[in-house]
Amino acid sequence: MVKIRRFEERVAQLFAEGLIPGFLHLYIGQEAVAAGVCANLRKDDYITSTHRGHGHCIAKGADVNKMMAELFGKRTGYCKGKGGSMHVMDVELGILGANGIVGGGLPIAVGAALSAKLKGSGQVAVSFFGEGAAGTGYFHEALNMAAVLKLPVVFVCESNQYAEFTPRRTHLPVDTVAERSKAYGMEGYCVDGNNVVEVYETFAGIVENVRLDSRPVLVECFTNRWSGHYEGDPQRYRGKGESEEWQKQDPIAKLEQGLRGEYQVEPDELQQIRNFVESELDAAVSFAKESPLPRGEETLEDVYAW
Amino acid sequence: MAVLRFNQAINAALREEMARDQNVILAGEDIAAAGGSFGVTRGLLEEFGESRVIDTPISEGAIVGLAIGSAATGLRPVVEIMFIDFIGVCFDMLLNQAAKMRYMSGGNISLPLVIRTQAGAGYNAGPQHSQSLEAMLMHIPGLKVVMPSNPYDAKGLLKAAVRDDDPVLFIENKMLYGMKGEVPEAEYVIPLGTAKIVREGNDVTIVALGQMVNRAVRAAEELEAEGISAEVIDPRTVTPLDKECIWQSVVKTGRLVVVHEAVKTGGFGAELAAIVQEEVFDYLDAPIQRVAAPFTPVPYSKALEQYYLPNEESIIEAAKRICVGRPFGLRK
Numbered sequence A: 001m002v003k004i005r006r007f008e009e010r011v012a013q014l015f016a017e018g019l020i021p022g023f024l025h026l027y028i029g030q031e032a033v034a035a036g037v038c039a040n041l042r043k044d045d046y047i048t049s050t051h052r053g054h055g056h057c058i059a060k061g062a063d064v065n066k067m068m069a070e071l072f073g074k075r076t077g078y079c080k081g082k083g084g085s086m087h088v089m090d091v092e093l094g095i096l097g098a099n100g101i102v103g104g105g106l107p108i109a110v111g112a113a114l115s116a117k118l119k120g121s122g123q124v125a126v127s128f129f130g131e132g133a134a135g136t137g138y139f140h141e142a143l144n145m146a147a148v149l150k151l152p153v154v155f156v157c158e159s160n161q162y163a164e165f166t167p168r169r170t171h172l173p174v175d176t177v178a179e180r181s182k183a184y185g186m187e188g189y190c191v192d193g194n195n196v197v198e199v200y201e202t203f204a205g206i207v208e209n210v211r212l213d214s215r216p217v218l219v220e221c222f223t224n225r226w227s228g229h230y231e232g233d234p235q236r237y238r239g240k241g242e243s244e245e246w247q248k249q250d251p252i253a254k255l256e257q258g259l260r261g262e263y264q265v266e267p268d269e270l271q272q273i274r275n276f277v278e279s280e281l282d283a284a285v286s287f288a289k290e291s292p293l294p295r296g297e298e299t300l301e302d303v304y305a306w
Numbered sequence B: 001m002a003v004l005r006f007n008q009a010i011n012a013a014l015r016e017e018m019a020r021d022q023n024v025i026l027a028g029e030d031i032a033a034a035g036g037s038f039g040v041t042r043g044l045l046e047e048f049g050e051s052r053v054i055d056t057p058i059s060e061g062a063i064v065g066l067a068i069g070s071a072a073t074g075l076r077p078v079v080e081i082m083f084i085d086f087i088g089v090c091f092d093m094l095l096n097q098a099a100k101m102r103y104m105s106g107g108n109i110s111l112p113l114v115i116r117t118q119a120g121a122g123y124n125a126g127p128q129h130s131q132s133l134e135a136m137l138m139h140i141p142g143l144k145v146v147m148p149s150n151p152y153d154a155k156g157l158l159k160a161a162v163r164d165d166d167p168v169l170f171i172e173n174k175m176l177y178g179m180k181g182e183v184p185e186a187e188y189v190i191p192l193g194t195a196k197i198v199r200e201g202n203d204v205t206i207v208a209l210g211q212m213v214n215r216a217v218r219a220a221e222e223l224e225a226e227g228i229s230a231e232v233i234d235p236r237t238v239t240p241l242d243k244e245c246i247w248q249s250v251v252k253t254g255r256l257v258v259v260h261e262a263v264k265t266g267g268f269g270a271e272l273a274a275i276v277q278e279e280v281f282d283y284l285d286a287p288i289q290r291v292a293a294p295f296t297p298v299p300y301s302k303a304l305e306q307y308y309l310p311n312e313e314s315i316i317e318a319a320k321r322i323c324v325g326r327p328f329g330l331r332k
């Protein structure tokens, strides 16, 4: 969680310095979801992610050097500078991509789950998406398809209360996205997405069941997005002090409290984790800065058909 | 005359048309309370209320469907697809429903709807947020496709689009939103299907689309300094296309360069080259040149995106290729 948080904070800074171009959608505030879910996954399990995908990728084990280099548009990045923030992928880690199309990841996860089922590999596919994506046709079609074909997919809705600038109540006519599971003949659950222990424990059971029984489940994680929809978003749609209010539910602070209280973890140990993360990210930033830019002609490479 | 930005000019067109005709309604993601992701619909909710300025869920297929159904039954919807890339998600509604309704009904139903959308590269927004897809739309009979290159045209063309009785795709290039230009307060409408000669010249005709019109004009200025007089034409609408205007220019200059930001393969340039050679081949003194993006998705990295986008140099090069060393004035 700390690595995701600090990655994002650094990226925000680098964006402000003009070192990272394009659209950046930060995940700050939602770390407990990615961390709690992915801690239950095998390396070869699949995930599909969203435009707000850095957290999912890091939690699934992505290399922060390659992520950072990608954000810088460098040749050493995950996508050789062609994809950027919204398209980080690592097939070896089962990361089938962040995605610039809202809802686009859901049917892809269904496909990955089909291949897992046919191969009998025991892999599961997890699709992360926002509550805004629950309005897309893809959401409804993917859930229905997964249920009909009995596929091992976990649909993870991260309800961070906004779809871009539009609040949840404006675009969602139901109290919870999770209750839609009924309409598709699958189980649905709600969890506190700011509590990583709760997320972790809930998903531990769910992922195992999905793996064993090969059937889809929908889980809604309630959380908050502290920053704007994208970096530079003036957030006119937000009430004064709203972000600050949410910051009181900081999942990282909550976890630290728990660790220090219940488990008597020493502050030093937590500091060590933070130091470790800082040095890892220092290295990632240096790697990205020092990496070469792609040459123009590389634009022409990697096209399927020519 | 007021100086407006491109996005304000579009806003003004919407405001005027909504005031003029109460059947004009707006719908799309983030367009009401938030005023649109590029500020285009700002203030319209306050002025016209939430029954006419509607925030929708993220449901592109249903947004276009909403436009079709409401247009078939008496409204004049102007809906927004936030990025043209997302028309992938609603393509059936566009191509099988909207485009064919008039035809399939034997002319009984018309669909006075406008789909405003935004396109183009230059923002490092990556492969799924930077495309230029006008050629795909141009290929579908039944859709009109508009691509303004400046604030003045944007306002006049959008007003015409709203008044048009058939489906119109109104494509705004994202790099143009900040462009300033003079926009009269007095009412004016630019009929769809009328090209504009942006700059007169005698030696070569440059036809450019959208953002590329402005690059073509700068290229023409540099060509002038080198003794080549280029005429720049902005078709403004690719469907319907003002063929007459382009033919006349080619007859005058004998040379044609077509410039667009979309990939060259199967693009507007290919179609225009074919049209021109079918009709005025005899007047051509040199091969038609196309300046366009390579046949790849739009890359993210600055280094790659700059390579991808056609620029002034590539336009100048193309013009020189067919002008320099070839005598002018051999036209029959």
Ligand SMILES: Cc1ncc(C[n+]2csc(CCOP(=O)(O)OP(=O)(O)O)c2C)c(N)n1
Binding pocket: A050, A051, A052, A100, A101, A102, A103, A129, A130, A131, A132, A133, A134, A160, A161, A162, A163, A164, A225, A229, B029, B058, B060, B082, B086, B089
């Ligand atoms: C098909 C499609 N429509 C619209 C968009 C523009 N868009 C990007 S993010 C977003 C909101 C997504 O909200 P949600 O799914 O809740 O995810 P969050 O941003 O809250 O993480 C929208 C409308 C898009 N990228 N793709």
